[in-house]
Amino acid sequence: MRKQKMDLDAVARFNRIAAPTNFFFSLFFILLALVCVVPLVFVAIISFSSNASIQKIGYSFMPLEWSLDAYKYIWRERSSVGTAFLVSIGITVIGTITGLFLTSTMGYVLSRPTFKLRRFFTMLIFIPMLFGGGLVAAYLINTRMLGLQNSYLALLLPVAVSSFNCIILRTYFQTTVPDSIIESAKIDGARQLLIFFQMILPISLPALATVGLMLSIGYWNDWFSTMLYIGSDHQDMYPLQYVLISIERNMDFLTKNAQFMSPDSSRLKLPAESTRMAIVMVVVLPIAMSYPYFQKYFISGLTIGSVKG
Amino acid sequence: MRKKWRLSADDIELTLLALPTTVWYLLFAYLPMFGVIIAFKKFKPLPGKGFLESLLKSKWVGIDNFKYLFATPDAAIMFRNTIAYNAVFIVVGMLITVTLALMISQLHSKRLAKVVQTMMFLPYFLSMVVVSYFVFSFLSADKGVLNVLLKQLGMEPVQWYMTPKYWPGFLLFINVWKGMGYGMVLYLASITGIDASLYEAAIIDGASKWQQVKFITLPMLQPIILILFIMSIGRIFSSDFGLFYQVPRNSGPLVDVTQTIDVYVYKALMGMNNIGFSSAAALLQSVLGLITISLANLIVTKVDKDSALF
Known part of the structure; x- marks a missing residue:
C-alpha cells in the first residue's frame, strides 16, 4: 500500500509541468488574483x-x-445607514429561513421514489425552468393582485424559491440519505412530517448550508426587488444595496435628517465621495470576511447542482 | 387501475409537505405565465376591479403590441445587443475558464492554487451595484484612475460614460472578471475528479502533457461543458440587468451598446409606463428562450445522449 502511494507520487512528480512553466503560471495566477481583489x-x-x-x-x-471622516459621518447618520443595515440583515435572515423551508420540503418530496405524485411535482418545478412569465407579468401580479408594493414581503417572497435549489436538495436527499432509515422509521410508525423534520433535516446539514448560503448571498446582494417594489416615499425600508443606488447621484438619503442635526454636527461637511465608498465597504465587508470560510459549501453546491437527474 | 391511483397516507403527508412550495409556484411562477396574455391586450386597470378581472376584460389587440414595438428602432438594437453580447460572453467565458482550470490544476504549489482560487472567487459574491462603484472609481471622468493616468501621460482625458465605443470591451471584461473564479472552480472540481490511472496509462504510452489534456482531460470535461453550454444557450435572450443598467449608470449616450431586452423591458415598464411594449418584449424573450433551450438540448441529445439536460 505504502509502495503504491510512493509510486503514485513519483508518477505525479514525473508528470509535472517544467519548473519554468510553473513559474510563469504561478506569476500569471498571482496577477490574476490581484486583478480580482x-x-x-x-x-x-x-x-x-x-x-x-x-x-x-x-x-x-x-x-x-x-x-476617518467618511466613517465618522456614517456613524453620525447611523439612524439612516444603520436602519438600512438592519433591514438588509432582517431580509437576509428571514428570507433564507423561508427559502430553506420551501426548498427543502419540495426537495424531500421529489426525492421519495415511492411517492405517487412525484412526476406531477417534478413537472411543477421543471416547467418554470424552461418558460417564465417575464418581468412585466410578474410585476403586475405582485403589485396589483398580491398587493406586495412597498411591503417587505416583496423583497422576501418572489426570490425565495428556485427550481435549481430544489433540484440540488432533491439530488442530495436521493444520493446521501439511505432509503432504509426512512423505511425503518415508517415501520416504527413515524409520520413523514416527523421523519422529515426530526431525521432528514439534521443529517442533511451540509446540503442545507450550501443552499442556505446561496440564498443568503442572494438576499444580501439583492437590489432589484427594492428597485421594483419599494417606492422612493418609503426610504426607511431600503436595504443597504439600494441605499448605494439611491446615493449614486445625490446624497439625499443621508442628508434628509440634516435639519435635525445639532449646529455642532452640521459644521462637519459631508465628505460625499469617501462616504459613498465607505458604505460600499459596509456592504461588502461581511461577505469579504466570511466567504473564504464558506466557499467550500458553494463549490459543493455547484457540483451537486450540475448533476442532472 | 383505480386502486393504483389511491393515495396512501404516506402520499397524502408528502403532498402536505409540498403544499407551501406548490402555492409559491402557483403565485410566483404560474400566475405570471398566465399573465403573459397581457402582451396581446390593451391593458387598462379598471377602477374598483381586481387585476385579473381588468386583465380579462381588457381589449384583445392581437399582435399590435409586437407590430408597434418592432416599428421602433429600439427593438432591433436590444435584440442585437442581447444576442451578440451573450454569444461573445459564452464563447470567451468558456474558453477562458476552461483554460484557467487546466492551468491551475498544474500548479506545483497546491497552497498557491488554493489562495489564488479563493481570491478569484471574490467577485462572484459581489452585487452588480458594488461592481458599478468599482468601475466608477476607475472610469469617473474627473476623479477616476484612468483619466488621472491619462493626464499624467499628457493625454486627453476621456468621458468614459459618454463614449459608446469602449463599452463592449468594458462589459466583456467585467463579465469575465466577475465569473472567471466561479467557472474555474467548477471545471477544476471536475478535473480533480478524473481517475488518475488514466493519466498513468497515458504516461506509460509516452503521452506529452498536451496530449494528456487533449485526449483525457478535455473529453472527460465534455459532459459538464455541454451541460453548462445548453444552460447558457437557453439564457441567450436574457441578460444581467445589473451589468447593462447599473454598471454603465444608465447613461443616455451609451444606450446603443447597453440596451438589452431586460433593460428595455424595465425602462418601458417603469420609466415610460408602456405596458404594451414592455410585455411584448418580455413575452418574446420567454418564448425565444424556450425555443433556444429546446433546440440546444435536441442538438446535444444527438451528439451525446448522456449530456442532455432533459
Whole structure:
C-alpha cells in the first residue's frame, strides 16, 4: 500500500509541468488574483481618503491625506445607514429561513421514489425552468393582485424559491440519505412530517448550508426587488444595496435628517465621495470576511447542482 | 387501475409537505405565465376591479403590441445587443475558464492554487451595484484612475460614460472578471475528479502533457461543458440587468451598446409606463428562450445522449 502511494507520487512528480512553466503560471495566477481583489482594496483606500485629497488628485491608491471622516459621518447618520443595515440583515435572515423551508420540503418530496405524485411535482418545478412569465407579468401580479408594493414581503417572497435549489436538495436527499432509515422509521410508525423534520433535516446539514448560503448571498446582494417594489416615499425600508443606488447621484438619503442635526454636527461637511465608498465597504465587508470560510459549501453546491437527474 | 391511483397516507403527508412550495409556484411562477396574455391586450386597470378581472376584460389587440414595438428602432438594437453580447460572453467565458482550470490544476504549489482560487472567487459574491462603484472609481471622468493616468501621460482625458465605443470591451471584461473564479472552480472540481490511472496509462504510452489534456482531460470535461453550454444557450435572450443598467449608470449616450431586452423591458415598464411594449418584449424573450433551450438540448441529445439536460 505504502509502495503504491510512493509510486503514485513519483508518477505525479514525473508528470509535472517544467519548473519554468510553473513559474510563469504561478506569476500569471498571482496577477490574476490581484486583478480580482484590487478594486475592493481601492474602494477601501478611497473610503479612508480625505475629502481635500480626493478633490485635489482624484481617486488615488496613494491619497495625500488619510481620514476617518467618511466613517465618522456614517456613524453620525447611523439612524439612516444603520436602519438600512438592519433591514438588509432582517431580509437576509428571514428570507433564507423561508427559502430553506420551501426548498427543502419540495426537495424531500421529489426525492421519495415511492411517492405517487412525484412526476406531477417534478413537472411543477421543471416547467418554470424552461418558460417564465417575464418581468412585466410578474410585476403586475405582485403589485396589483398580491398587493406586495412597498411591503417587505416583496423583497422576501418572489426570490425565495428556485427550481435549481430544489433540484440540488432533491439530488442530495436521493444520493446521501439511505432509503432504509426512512423505511425503518415508517415501520416504527413515524409520520413523514416527523421523519422529515426530526431525521432528514439534521443529517442533511451540509446540503442545507450550501443552499442556505446561496440564498443568503442572494438576499444580501439583492437590489432589484427594492428597485421594483419599494417606492422612493418609503426610504426607511431600503436595504443597504439600494441605499448605494439611491446615493449614486445625490446624497439625499443621508442628508434628509440634516435639519435635525445639532449646529455642532452640521459644521462637519459631508465628505460625499469617501462616504459613498465607505458604505460600499459596509456592504461588502461581511461577505469579504466570511466567504473564504464558506466557499467550500458553494463549490459543493455547484457540483451537486450540475448533476442532472 | 383505480386502486393504483389511491393515495396512501404516506402520499397524502408528502403532498402536505409540498403544499407551501406548490402555492409559491402557483403565485410566483404560474400566475405570471398566465399573465403573459397581457402582451396581446390593451391593458387598462379598471377602477374598483381586481387585476385579473381588468386583465380579462381588457381589449384583445392581437399582435399590435409586437407590430408597434418592432416599428421602433429600439427593438432591433436590444435584440442585437442581447444576442451578440451573450454569444461573445459564452464563447470567451468558456474558453477562458476552461483554460484557467487546466492551468491551475498544474500548479506545483497546491497552497498557491488554493489562495489564488479563493481570491478569484471574490467577485462572484459581489452585487452588480458594488461592481458599478468599482468601475466608477476607475472610469469617473474627473476623479477616476484612468483619466488621472491619462493626464499624467499628457493625454486627453476621456468621458468614459459618454463614449459608446469602449463599452463592449468594458462589459466583456467585467463579465469575465466577475465569473472567471466561479467557472474555474467548477471545471477544476471536475478535473480533480478524473481517475488518475488514466493519466498513468497515458504516461506509460509516452503521452506529452498536451496530449494528456487533449485526449483525457478535455473529453472527460465534455459532459459538464455541454451541460453548462445548453444552460447558457437557453439564457441567450436574457441578460444581467445589473451589468447593462447599473454598471454603465444608465447613461443616455451609451444606450446603443447597453440596451438589452431586460433593460428595455424595465425602462418601458417603469420609466415610460408602456405596458404594451414592455410585455411584448418580455413575452418574446420567454418564448425565444424556450425555443433556444429546446433546440440546444435536441442538438446535444444527438451528439451525446448522456449530456442532455432533459
